[in-house]
Amino acid sequence: MANPFYYSYSYTIFLLISLHVAAIAWQEQGTFVTTPPLPILPLPSYSQLKWQQREIIMFFHFGVNTFTDSEWGTGQENPAIFDPKGLNAAQWIDTAVQAGVSLVVLTAKHHDGFCLWPSKYTDHSVIGSPWKNGHGDVIQELVNAAKARGVDVGLYLSPWDRHDPRYGQNKAYNEYYMAQLQELVNKYGSIKEIWFDGAKGSNAPNMTYDFSDWFSLVKELQSSINIFSDAGPDVRWVGNEKGFAGSTCWSTINRTALSIGNGSIVNYLNKGDPKGTDWLPPECDVSIRTGWFWHKSQSPKQLDQLLEIYYNSVGRNCVLLLNVPPNTAGLISESDVQRVIEFRKAIDTIFSSNWAEKCAITASSQRGGKGGGFGPENVVDGDHLWTYWAPSDEYKEDHWIEFKSLNGPLIFNVVRIQEAIGLGQRIRLHEIYADGVRIASGTTVGHKKLYRLEKGVVQAFCVRIEIIGSRATPLISSVGLHFDPFWHPNGLVPWQVVH
Template identity: 40%
Template sequence: MNDNIQYAAQVKPTERQLLVQEMEFYSFIHFTVNTYTDEEWGTGKEDPQIFNPAELDADQWVEAVKAAGMKGLILTCKHHDGFCLWPSAYTEHSVKNSPWKDGQGDVVREISDACRRGGIKFGIYLSPWDRHEPTYGDSDVYNEYFKNQLRELLTGYGDIFCVWFDGACGEGPNGKRQVYDWDAYYALIRELQPGACISVCGPDIRWCGNEAGHCRSSEWSVVPASLQDNEKIHENSQQQDDREFARKFSSEDEDLGSRNVISEARKLVWYPAEVNTSIRPGWFYHASEDDKVKSLEELLHVYEGSVGGNATFLLNLPPDRRGLIHENDVLRLRELGDAIRRRYSVNLASGASASASEATEGHGPEHTLDGDRDTFWAPEKGTEQAVIELDLGEEQTFDRVVLQEYRYSQRIERFTLECQVDGIWTTIYNGTVVGYKKICGFDAVRSRYLRLNITESRWWPNLSAFEVYGSDTNA
């Protein structure tokens, strides 16, 4: 066995990475002056007087998020236009010079407080690119400005689960060339919010590579360390307000963690993927898109492909000019949450029994059925192929199987699912990686017996959960 394979099998996540992975599904909120100019990227020249969400209701946002089953909310506290949704002491380009609440309002305060009341986690987005701030391009001076604003957000609004940094930069060859001090930004976050993940332009969670909701068929959490720098390179970032960028898939990056890739890497890191897309075509609210909210079927597809593909799902919801999540979006979010809860509410394997081709002491196959993420089945070290069988006790009709590995490793590389029909084992699903969670969907079958064949794995496989769900014709 290649030494790098054993090395890869032992790379582990941090507790902050696990916290976000286990949230699974959370929301993005894009809201700024663009909401009032009907633009996606602001120029930085907008008059703060246009910002007036007279009916802003933070609890309405949180309830919409919770209805869909999301566990957190990340707010665009400052987008590329430089307008701050909190009364920053370091610029006049903020809510304090808007008519909203006579300049006494603080959107970040209202949303962070509502998240706590609603029992969901709060995160911040702060754009390093700032088209309004005159010191942008004077690298040392602007870096201090940015850190000052970051410090305000990290110390004034309670616990933050995520700091989301965007790599977008539209400055042309004759534009301002700002050198971001990423290491200083990261150090400040680690000092003030040590539990917060730093996402995309950061070391904790990586971007899946597109804004279309696409997830790789094999999404590895253990990848070459060099990937942590990809989004920080201007040439690789989004440089135009181009809707087509949201639809592009990068086929050359389809394989990030296979044996071939990691065999050539000097250093490997745990760097899980996040899939992000918007519930509408745009990231900010546009009245012309009120009838273009993604369908329930499309959102379910993205949910199962991301959460069920070893990634997290970040779904953007753009509040309208009133300061509310639009009624059409609220309805779709409720439908989505209801469909997910209905589809995954009854685990048909809850009363099943499990057997395995082999198991090491203390890690028997029964641990795949106990609902405990801290226990798992595993064969002896060095065993890369193994089989687990479930006896559901009686024939059941099902069309989904959910697999989960032990949270501190990712080892399964290839597997098949079989069920027994009329005494004959029939393949119903072929899969590659599992990781945190793999949702295997297939045409409904009726059987009492299920078999998981692990045909390739790293060093030795493990499995923490083996769940079975029935058909949901109403989803």
């Protein structure tokens, strides 16, 4: 007969072994699976994050001004002057795609009040144009062309209307404006950005815009849209039309301190606010030409000018909205097409190679210790948002991450730093050293901070980034050491240095 004590003893041993294995598994899980750090508010929305990652978007200023060689129309133009016989929206979109752009914004109505779609509420539109015998719709043509290429569309509807007689009558004009707004966001499918501004002539009639009602209507009809204005609520103006953000540039700001068309807040818009309660990142609008509308007498900016704008917009935590205006034929001029292609090729050339990927990377500390998932190696993977180096919360001294060459000197003149902004913007102050010599220093980082080094090309065996001020534990998602062959501040062509 079997001994019951033997079975009881065996079961006890089995139970103890099982508990021990479970304890080891729990310990291993506790060792190797470390929780992410807490976010720091405010945070971006999903649509704001997607917008930020576009980095460059494109504006199309087009309308009666294109045919009158003016920037601000009078509102008295005859719609018959609008006759873009060769209009080809597919060519516009092709230009955007070649520029690496995934969102385009069209002036559906500028200050002159002329509408590029057949609005039911006015005849001051393409209805009165000889183009397509009054049956044309520029917005629909753009939407169709964009959809075919996987490009998103945004629209600008000027609040100031110099044509409509209701302008200056608060109730009547707000009803008119909201009716047109409803047409636009209802009729043309998914609209990813709607653009409002406060531009208005000094002698324009007094008019109170019902911005809050407009915003509410837009959000009701398009929940994933981003609304741009001086006061957001999703994207803010950078405060100038040069394409330059402040060297300090927070995505956070206090919306209660903002108002549309208020010239006294441009510095605040330009820099943002580290104590801001709202996530409202800036957009830098600038034209490829001197004017916003096409003029035969004007030419596109030179490549070096566009690159300077890029470093001071995208490289300062902003999205660049680059205006490329169609001409009287309804096409993007060939000189502009070639310039934006050249611009994109230059950007790709600069950032296609990253010396940091060829380095041994160490850091002052890392969250969860080695193998915890937050090591410095994350800054050179392909994810620039959700994988990151996180130092340990236990360390109170300055945090640093270091890149040491494994084979010969590192040769670069651009440094790129990116934060994991999905968990908030944190870095207040940082410095960059090459072989112990400081080569750059700055304040905010945000989605992307780019330094074109003032002294030109650096050759070094060790590069260290020190975070010496932060709102919370800094989280760095990506670092790049790049070579820009177009940047030669000392008059020496960079290729001479490299080769």
